[in-house]
Amino acid sequence: MQAPRLRFSTRVLLLQLAVVCAVVLLTAGTFAALTYQWLGDQAEERALAVARTVASSEAVRRETAILAATPVQQLTPEALAQGPLEDFATATQERTGALFVVVTDEAGLRLAHPNPTLLGKMVSTDPSVALAGGEETSQEHGTLGQSARAKVPVFAPGSSTQVVGEVSVGFSSDDIVAGMLRNIVPVAMIAAASLILALVASTLMSSRLRRLTLGLEPEEISGLAQDQEAVLRGVDEGVIGVSENGTITVFNDGARRLLAPASALDYSGQPLADCGLPNFLSMLDDGPQEHVVGERVVIVTSRPVRVSSHGELPLGRVIMVRDRTEVQALTRQLDAVNALGTALRAQRHEFANRWHTVAGLLALERTAEASDYLSEIMDSGPLSYPAQDLSLLHDPYLEAFIGAKSIEAHERGVELRIGAGTSVRGQISDPQDVTAILGNLLDNAITAAVAGSSPSRWVEVEVLDDHGADGGTLHLVVADSGDGLHGDGTLIFTPGYSTASPSGLDPISGHGVGLPLVRHLARRRGGDVWVADAGSPHSHGAVFCAKLPGVIALTPRFEEHS
Template sequence: MTQVRPTPRLRFSTRVLLLQLGVVFAVVLITAGTFAALTYQRLGDQAEARALAVARAVASGEDVRRETAALATSPASALTPASLAHGPLQLGAESTRERTGAFFVVITDDTGLRLAHPNPALLGQQVSTDPSVALGGGEETSQDSGTLGHSARAKVPVYAPGAESDVVGEVSVGFSSDDIAASLGPNILPLALTAAMSLVLGALASTMMGTRLRRLTLGLEPEEIAGLAQDQEAVLRGVDEGVIGVSENGTITVFNQGARRLLAPDSTADFGGIPLNQSGLPPFLLAAAAGSEYGPSEHVAGDRVVIVSARPVKLDGDDARALGKVIMVRDRTEVQALTRQLDAVNALGTALRAQRHEFANRLHTVAGLLDLERAAEARDYVSAIMSNGPLRYPARDLGMLGDPYLEAFIGAKSIEAQERGVELRIGADTLMRGHVTDPQDVTAVLGNLLDNAILAAVSGSAAQKWVEVELLDDFSAAGATLHLVVADSGEGLPPAGASDSSADAAVDASELIFAAGFSTAAAEPGVADPIAGHGVGLALIRHLARRRGGDVWVADAGSPTTHGAVFCARLPGVVSAVPDEAVPVPEEKP
């Protein structure tokens, strides 16, 4: 099949040109902004220095010092706009403002009342900005907003005549910020010329680069080249499954990272170009590469269970020439783990549905008693419900668990066990003081052990078929740990070498049972899928427990004359202590 790729709307050279112009424009814009900001700051500093010079000149005048000192001693009621508008300070300040081009020249007394101001209506009023620095004998410059607008200003003290330490007022001079911004105009033209030249040079460079690239790539657009590389990477190396390409003469042509992870995780060899029969890879690959088609078939590779399938590869065309085989290797371990967690969730869902049905029935009973005005019987019925729990599961003493996840899960399992003629019970040594914080891992481990125990009890010869589970949470300085013990009434584990699944009779059955692919159970009736057998669950839950720092092991292999196998599990970090204050204390009824 020929794959049709969409043609890009713009050629690569056009996009390079637009990108280059955009980059140049952005650089010029940032540079211009920075230059304008620095120039504006420089002009503002110059305006502040100019305002300071004018303010010092005004404040040092003897007439200003004398008149300011005289008005500073006058009562505030005498400082009215009418009395100050034609005074010597107002006339002198306005003359200075017009002569210097200042935005304003303001003179105040030692309390901040205006003695001279461009707006005569504001004379005798308090200044809008803080004069404390100048009235304290200091000088300051700033850029601030006042009644007349934003300006670069300076404030200096006015001393009494003949006394350089007695401050009788202050002089404030400012130059408008609009004048400062207007002075930026002469600097814009050189910047605009520089930007235009940069854009022209960028356009020329981009055009030359696009022409050169088209010649080097034989007219192919970058999207087309990238698509070819992506297809090859995705098909040969970009999949999670193991992909092994084998030529017609048996040589490995492709060996991706997925295949290395599943089949040779500790090897650093480059398998490309090596004959398959000399590579040291598992022998079932030779069988997969030999026939026309192979699998899917389940095999054990190290500590993993993999599914192997092989298909021939032929060249498209009239001759359909054979190119070799592609062997696909998929990891079933992760699928089994997800399946086990899904089974746990389904069990919890079944328990919740049963609780809902039972709860509805009990509500109908209470409603009927209340309709009959038999409140006492309704109260006794509710008390009995509270003492017996939300649902009567076949498993007794579920209240010993003290955790809703465990109660619902084991309760649901007890219903399943009862349907198969097995009694699921809680061991007398069960002690749960905390609550489960990771129900998925707990139900995955516990569910596998319970399923195996129920199956063993069903297939056992004991007249009374039972499964017993004990749980204990342990809180120490090292952390919280959940301990599980599951026993059954089955026949126990077979002796070493009794199963056809193992050729090594020296291996202990209590360890062999955790090997991937080993199973003591027959296939489920009606299962037609060759990859849906047994022999993975115990290996998975041991891997899960050891990943958390715990373990799963056989405490007692059991025998047909005593009891079935006893499995133990230790799961750190899946429980948490319940604070004492969080435990409700029942009130005493009168």
């Protein structure tokens, strides 16, 4: 069974502790080595000072010279042990705490030594430097153990060149180690404190790392980064990530295309409220909202982001931006088609009744009455729309559409009429844009007429077409009996502006989108939608005009006479 793998934060903690331990141990070891060397040097200097003192003593010089001249056979351990030189060396050793004080003759034979049995014998270490008149210090191992020692020459009385022996003084290395241990205790305490502090700091850093990574392992973070990059670049919708402090953390290409297509600025890391993006992004509530950005209608949704595994830790919010321009246009076109279908269904019953009447007259063989009835139907039209003069349109689509709108207007107490200047020679070739634009203008005019203070509620639409080398252009004029617009009417095309809202701005309910959208549709074709007259409560309501190139084709009957 495979052992469970340690978490990344745990591995970082252990690695930090290992590094700190290695540094502390290396530092402590270096300090101990330097301390040992320093204490050894101090012991050598001390041994050198004691050796010089002993070698400069007149009694030692005189006695060494006498013993150096004595035959070797007489230098027995018993005779030397009873001599004054041995007593002097012993007293010096006891007084200074040295490990040994040794005196030799010029041949290196021991004349004084802490071990009486070794008197008269050759020393264990090389005395040649001292016997040659020099001084030396070293740390060597002799018969009494490891020691820091010094060797100096002993000159004959009254001479500074004649060497009659040498003095060797040594201090035990155990004393050096003991001194080092006395000095190393504070170092050990400091090292232990350093390790404890390192443990606390590493633990805090590990905890901080877990919070920053949300408990994820590096492999998981790498996978999430790859997935995020794939998702952000693979979706058409705009995605904006915002941290808790209002800073943009994610801004994909879809968001740039929908919100700032002309900007090359890197928005990541910038405050959302001060980066130049539309202001509504920083004032979003939960739930979808509809806004107009430039020539696009977008649906913006804001959702908070939390991590439940950390006690619902808030991370910020994510904003989704979806392009609804074409959907909005198709929706308005569909609404117009539905209105037409509703009107046709409403007239179906009347149409069927008329044919039943004709069939009944024929069944009774009252052909004269049936003929008169059919003549009346032909004069008034097969369907009865409230709008008059629909025949001026000369286009079945416009007749049916405006007729359906007249039924809706009639139900709301508004008269929809055809302007006297209406003249249509062609037939609609692009009903979708015509439906969206004309339907929006008529709906707004009907609503304004209903809300107006004039007792006579009406909407008038005038339709004209002209034909040139580049195709046919449809001109629309829609007026109403409402109270008009505020100012010169330019504010009505501001994205989010709505006359249905007391403040004029209504980004939540979806109002304030239609006119910017239809203007976008018209300008996309090379045309436009504008306010010809803002109107007033004492005259008439607003007058809107639209120019739609390429939406109408000249009919054959007019082409023949052109």
